[in-house]
Amino acid sequence: MPPTVRLEVSRYRPEQEDKPAFQTYEVPFRDDWVVLDALNHVKDQMDGSLSFRWSCRMGVCGSCGMMVNGRPKLTCAAFLSEHLPGPIRVEPLNYFPIIRDLIVDITDFLEKLKKVRPWIVRDQVLPLEKGEYRQTPEQLDVYRQFSQCINCMLCYAACPVVGLEPEFVGPAAIALAQRYNLDSRDDGAKQRLKILSDHAGIWGCTFVGECTQVCPKHVDPAGAIQQYKLAGAVDMLKSFLMPWGTR
């Protein structure tokens, strides 16, 4: 085991620099340290001006996504030992505007998320006094995996279409739309399909499948997009064949 490992960290302070540049830090190597621990070591002991987001350190809050040696990773789950001998390059997530250092601007995602109506849409609302909507474990299994998205943005940073087509709704938001479409309690699939078809929503995807590869929660956004395209195509066909109504 090496005593230290070299981090090459992308720095960008808009008041000081025109564009990002790498700064090198030599940090202690520890077997149980993740990249985030090394960044915190830098911040606490070496350079208080380094900025990055983090919170839970257990892979569920979704704050600490960064590019590690060119791959989008949750830095709280990326062990130094997996990246030996170094140097380890740490950069902000691809395709997002950089606010500073390792912090990117994700407001565009939040707007897209809201656009797909990620909430239960009901034709008829059951009063609370009537109890729960019944949903069997099998019905839950149908959408369960899509409900695991932590909004960490790794899939956007892995998706070449996101880089080329700013209107593309993107993997996580589509997966979350599909999470509600497949929920037995929801009647909103038609509304969402219309929204996704209208906005360069799903058709931009070229099936690279990188989103599913990098997802730390095994959500499979690529699968969601494929399901969606099929539903969209069927819906379009129906409107040609049955112009009087598709219900």
Add this chain to the structure above:
Amino acid sequence: MDIFGCDVLVVGGGGAGLRAAIAVAETFPGLSVTVISKVYPMRSHTVSAEGGAAAAIKPADSRDAHAYDTISGGDWLCDQDAVEAFVQEAPAEMLQLEHWGCPWSREPDGQIAVRPFGGMKNQRTWFAADKTGFHMLHTLFQTSLKYDGIRRHDECFVTKLLSDDGRCQGVVAIELATGKIQAITAKAVILCTGGCGKIFPFTTNANIKNGDGMALAYRAGAALKDMEFVQYHPTGLPFTGILITEATRAEGGWLLNKDGYRYLQDYDLGTPQPQPVLRSMELGPRDRLSQAFVKEQEKGRTLKGPYGDYVHLDIRHLGNQVIDTKLPFVRELCAKYVGLDPVKEMIPVRPVVHYMMGGIHTDINGATPMPGLYAAGEAACVSINGANRLGSNSLTECLVFGARSGKAAAAFASGQRAPNPSVLAQAHDEARRLEEQFLRKTGGTERIATLRLAMQETMEQSAGIYRDASALQHSAVKLQQLQERSRDLALEDRSYTFNTELTAALELAYMLDLAQVIVASALHRQESRGSHQRTDYPERDDLHFLAHSLAVRAENGLPRIEHSPVTITRWPPGERVYGR
């Protein structure tokens, strides 16, 4: 400086904050409500909660049984009127979340499933596998998006409460992305900023849990209640402090010492049975289990590891199927962070700081004595948790008292005149303070991390699972020194763009204030009750201390401790009995 106004301002976008905001939007649609949070709402620490949320819905259960478990679990320091309201409203709140789409785990016929939990005599803990907090938070956040009346200030860090005529009228905040100062005036403010586990070195709490709201309220003159009660969760992973949910024990997991012996049987928690028994052994309350660990450690029967002593949590006998359907996150966390598979190996665990029973003193509607100021969730102390919270009551508390405080704050706001323009002068003063004391501060020799670590160490040494007067007094002196040293911080970052050194310095200041409050409250309570165990006063003393402690900031900046009575309705103080 940017100036905003709204009717109700919610500080914090976790479970309690989002529930409060939705309650405002639904009950008073004409009011404007803003949620301000230092992180995006879905990053809030509610996300890390695992095991479940309690509400009595099954025919074999009752609200009174839930109330009794909560009150005895809290060693009779709970306010029983608050507990009665809590257990009464819990089922409807949980159902509401189901209607909003929370993916609750189900029975084969589609009904809500419930699981056992520590200190609960009946099965009443709703769960979404073992990611309950994550699913609740995302359900609330995504549902909140459908209310156009809810505005958000994401990634804005609150530094001060604005008040005039003794009435809370808004906040001052830093917009992190730009460094711009925001003055947000409001007719009512609800603090939902969560706990402050980061005051301690070894905690399940996320980096953002620095007690911001508690410190803001305390500095504004509000009282902090029962702050000596700090919950150690018995099963954290060594080094990372990652929580291994109580649901592991609810499903049948065992705690074993170095000899493979279920040691809880030696601590008046019952006799071991192969199947889990409610309110017994591994399903005892967290305070008693964490205390048993320390006793076991003193007897030399724990195991030694690089990150301190530990015991084993054994869930191997549950088998693949149960672990994968009911505890998948435990398996994921063990694989990722300890490199072991709990299907085949035992999990090393030790007690870890998890939750603050204490918090901002509120009434049953989340109102503080300061007009216009409300609090809910872990930041608040209503108190339903007394001297020890039962697992799975806190998520439900976020819903019940989030909703209650939202409604109460909205009703208050609709009858209020607009905020007084004079508070804007305070906002300008605050902007100047931030410039002078932080952004333009020169000189200084101390590192933030050094002081933070020193604070954490003294807190663990003095205000841990067992306490005594001499350690607490020593700690009080040490904390005062750290306060003084914190005025001499060396700050390197002059940027207005996402300056996380600035926020770390402000968070350290919040935590130091609260550490002093915890130590002063712990010194004052000369008895042992629930999570507060004084080796120099080992018995519960109802004659003198069946009372809440209220910490108020005195002129000299130090906490002064006062008392308020505990509300007893139907359950007179008695013995806490587990396993017999």
